[in-house]
Amino acid sequence: MSGRRSGSGVSSISDDQITHLVFKLQQLIPELCARRSHKASASKVLQETCDYIRNLHKEVEDLSDRLSQLLASIDTDNDQAAIVRSLLM
């Protein structure tokens, strides 16, 4: 760690750690994981991460919406076993 500038030295988090974590995130995001071998910039990864999380939140909302309308059409109690089985496969 000697010879490495890390701001005022207050933080004990190394730049390497952050780079590694950012790269790990990059691989989770569909927009970016095509460039698996190529490290995108931290700010790009963070931006895409925020967008992706917002998209996922929106999807949960949309699916909840659809479920609220479809729910009455199935008897979840009896079908539950069948659903669980097919979902876990």
Added chain:
Amino acid sequence: MMNTPQQVKNPTSSLKSRFITRFLGALTKINAEDPISSPSPTRIFQRYRRIKVASNKSMAYSVRSRRIWSRAMLSRFRSRRSAFSGRRSSVKTTNCTTINVTINENKTAKGGLDMQTDELRELVPGGEAMDVCNLLDETAHYIKCLTTQVQVMRKIVDFCHLSK
């Protein structure tokens, strides 16, 4: 010695099955309490909200307190519940604020990256009080859980379509 790798259970799949069990249980309950097949738009909206909360709750409970984000989400649900019953649980909020102040002082040392993380902190439950390392790590787990949520919900919707 037969030591097949299959014996080691994939942690994601047990999380997924816990989520499925909880979420389906919640849906059954919601369906049972509101059995009318063509409800008013208000009822549908209420049902939508209950389903959304059930989905997030089921995931948070399935992760339990193993993660900062799930703990934050669970305490949010609990304080909402006690707010409804008239009790105040302000102690937890105060603690968070104190931590926040200390972290902010350290944050400025890191410069540009912190501006970027502000947005992310608002999206990840409990993000405001995390240091950058934790934030990135928690975000990765949170994303994995969200995608599992979406995947399962999609399958349930498909199943509903098929059974019609």
